[in-house]
Amino acid sequence: MIRIGQAGIPLSCKGRTNKDGLVYTKEILDLNSMEVQFVRGLYVMEDEEAQFMKEYSQENDVELHVHAPYYINLADDEEVEFSFEKILFSARLADKMGAKTVIVHPGYYGDKSERKTLKKIVKNTKKLSSIFRKEKIKTKIGLETMGKQKVFGDLDEIIEVCSSVKGVVPIVDLGHVHARCNGCLKKQEDFKEIFEKLKTLKLEYYIMHVTGVLYENGNEQYHLPIKKGDMPLAPLIEVILDNNYNVTLISESPLLEHDAVYMRLQVEKAIMKRTGKEEADYRDLLEIL
Numbered sequence: 001m002i003r004i005g006q007a008g009i010p011l012s013c014k015g016r017t018n019k020d021g022l023v024y025t026k027e028i029l030d031l032n033s034m035e036v037q038f039v040r041g042l043y044v045m046e047d048e049e050a051q052f053m054k055e056y057s058q059e060n061d062v063e064l065h066v067h068a069p070y071y072i073n074l075a076d077d078e079e080v081e082f083s084f085e086k087i088l089f090s091a092r093l094a095d096k097m098g099a100k101t102v103i104v105h106p107g108y109y110g111d112k113s114e115r116k117t118l119k120k121i122v123k124n125t126k127k128l129s130s131i132f133r134k135e136k137i138k139t140k141i142g143l144e145t146m147g148k149q150k151v152f153g154d155l156d157e158i159i160e161v162c163s164s165v166k167g168v169v170p171i172v173d174l175g176h177v178h179a180r181c182n183g184c185l186k187k188q189e190d191f192k193e194i195f196e197k198l199k200t201l202k203l204e205y206y207i208m209h210v211t212g213v214l215y216e217n218g219n220e221q222y223h224l225p226i227k228k229g230d231m232p233l234a235p236l237i238e239v240i241l242d243n244n245y246n247v248t249l250i251s252e253s254p255l256l257e258h259d260a261v262y263m264r265l266q267v268e269k270a271i272m273k274r275t276g277k278e279e280a281d282y283r284d285l286l287e288i289l
């Protein structure tokens with residue numbers, strides 16, 4: 001099953017609430033995923049809106065994710081408490097919405113070694129996960145791969161934390177992976193390697209952020225529209241179709257839903273190429289399996 005959506009309320013959606021964005025995502029864009037952004041400071045969502053999000057997304061099969069505020073540091077004992085607060089605030093709302101994950105940026109090395117940072121992050125993520133259990137929050141913690149050298153979270157590190165802490169899943173930000181390795185995602189083999197690495201986690205689904213990205217010396221500078229970046233979509237799509245992976249592709253491009261729909265069209269084009277037909281639905285892979 002392929003799921004496609006965008007991070008945030010679609011730019012072309014007149015209503016500016018998450019509720020408006022969700023309905024628009026389904027009815028106008030014909031997409032089946034959305035990531036709700038609680039990224040800039042704390043965001044308030046009334047229970048009523050959260051309840052609507054839950055019911056609507058379940059009835060219409062739209063998968064929801066929530067992105068917690070950007071500045072989080074699970075590697076620093078002084079900052080961890082405030083980070084927990086921000087994550088839990090997002091997670092409680094995510095749970096009310098029935099969101100699958102609450103997406104978190106793990107933290108910074110600071111002056112610690114990579115190993116020591118990893119240990120701290122594992123320790124604090126375990127703590128966080130036990131609070132989730134105590135509060136009966138069913139939404140999973142999604143740890144995102146990060147695109148700058150000084151920030152904890154290359155793919156191997158994220159996998160290691162996920163394999164050490166129950167209830168934590170990786171959010172593979174392909175733009176970040178691509179930036180961090182200075183543009184290494186080009187061919188099918190490059191994307192295959194990502195799925196190979198993830199195998200040890202025995203995941204039932206993969207959540208990926210997709211965007212074009214400008215980078216320099218292994219550091220992300222800023223996001224670009226997919227077509228303006230140098231990470232090709234076609235080899236990724238081929239790998240997903242070849243293996244029938246359950247993948248959610250969330251556009252984080254500055255063009256948001258425009259690029260989400262572009263991904264949808266690229267997936268459908270790849271399906272048509274395989275079936276020889278003139279129509280395809282990205283949700284229906286039966287004919288090519």
Ligand SMILES: [Zn+2]
Pocket residue numbers: 067103105144
């Ligand atoms: Zn993020």
